[in-house]
Amino acid sequence: MRDLPPLNGLRAFESVARTGSVKAAAEEMRVTAGAVSHQLRQIEEHFGLTLFVRQGRGLALTAAGATYFERVTAHFEGLRQASGQLHGSAGRSVLRLRSYTTFATRWLIPRLTQLQLAHPEIDVRLTTVSEWSDLGDFDAGIRLGDGNWPHYRCTRLVSNVLVPVCHPSLIRPSRPADAAWLAEQTILLVRARPDDWGLWCKAAEIDLGRLPHRRELESSALAYQAAIEGQGVALAQRVLVSTELANGSLVVPLPVEVDQEDVTYYLVSDRAGRKERLVAQLRTFLTS
Template sequence: MRSLPPLNALIAFEAVARTGSVASAAEELFVTSGAISRQLKALDEFFETSLFEKHGRGLALTPSGATYFQRISAHVEGIRQATRSMQGDELRPVVRLHSYTTFATRWLIPRLSRFQVTHPRIDVRLTTSSEWIDGIDCDATIRLGEGHWPGYETMPLVANVLVAVCSPKLIQKSRPIDEVWLHGQTLLEVTARPDDWTTWCLSAGFDPGAMERKRTFESSTLAYEAAQQGLGIVVAQEILVADELATERLIAPFDVRVDQGTETYYLVVPTGRRHRAGVRELRDALSAPQGIQATSGAR
């Protein structure tokens, strides 16, 4: 008899026993559930006994399997830790990043995905909230404002342009798109952005006080989704609905775009952390768009 079992089967067994399911082990090891099941069968054949038994809709360790897992688990974890140390994972730079939820899902996360491909050794740990949280302790944050925060280095990320958008299904070709049409629509508002409609209406030359039918949402994400479903019209930040506009899931019925200038989203880094490993690379990857200059928080 061989002194060692098939190592792939051993790793699969340890993962299933530790996580409690074939599916979780498969996800961790980046293989299919079928592949895990085949490895477990190979290990059963090696020992000529069953290490798992069916328990309801899942699996449970047999007495032999429990004893074996207890004896090998520390050794497998030791191999795992030694490998991490050899690869330098214990020294990986960690960047704690905080963002508004809508901005994260619609703009930041796709760019972080590309960043992780080009910088696999940098561990970016993202947290989000629907509103700004004072005093949050992070290596970098996404913040909306004018870019002037003493003690912080700031870099603008996008042009912040307001545009009214709605589903194409609200447009009737026989009816002109004008202020009268707008009065007949339901205005979708966002709790955290109460001034957007007033700002846009004044720029368009419309009376914001004449709009009576309104619905309020706690986040821009919900308001944008409601607009796509034809529930009304919303003033959106153009950069955050770019995909919907490109695919015409949303359209801009009025040719009115309100550029908010320097009031936009910034990458904000405490001056004492701007040269920290990982932060520099993240800042370069999220470099400012042309035409908007980075500012110093020392101002």
């Protein structure tokens, strides 16, 4: 029987594969991004296989990496459940919550920090994912959609308004931001949100086909970061870039916005969930 891989490397692999981000994994593990990258190299050297490939500014699993992640993630989930039960028995109420990575890092985590300061008896265990799946063993989750899920208790959290954003350096007094200006910029597309630019262009009466310079990124978080660095124009959910708009690191170059109305982020939970009291506290905190 062959030796197990380095356990820190295994933990780093599982976290990066689950969150889709070295930065998010580093935050979850409370180490530096450099430490996570080093641990990933260790586990790849152990197997003599490439488990991740660079994709834009992020990482994607290779076929071997995806197969390995599928096999090990259930074991990590079992460890989380066992640890959660142990923490619960130590006098804290554990609430297991799942969220999209971008929404978690840009909106949810600061509020959860405030919740846990106000209610130290509640231990919120957050797991981030790139796309929605049924709650399973989670007590609650963040879901993007129209809120029409009768088997869930759903609470609307934020308004979902799409606006173009870019670094202010892309706008010059001698060159006003208009449709012709936009056609000269790099449009930052998000693979997980393929329809956003089409919706906005329709509202702005701009032909999407006349925007030739395009770059596709894996997630909204990567698109927002690229926009902050002056690499192009992203179409953002305004609530998720409110800090950058307030401090001026991002600006809205064209005034057209698209309010997606009921299609937004909801806190969802099973109607007969065992931890409805805790979920109700979370719901009240997030909507107050």
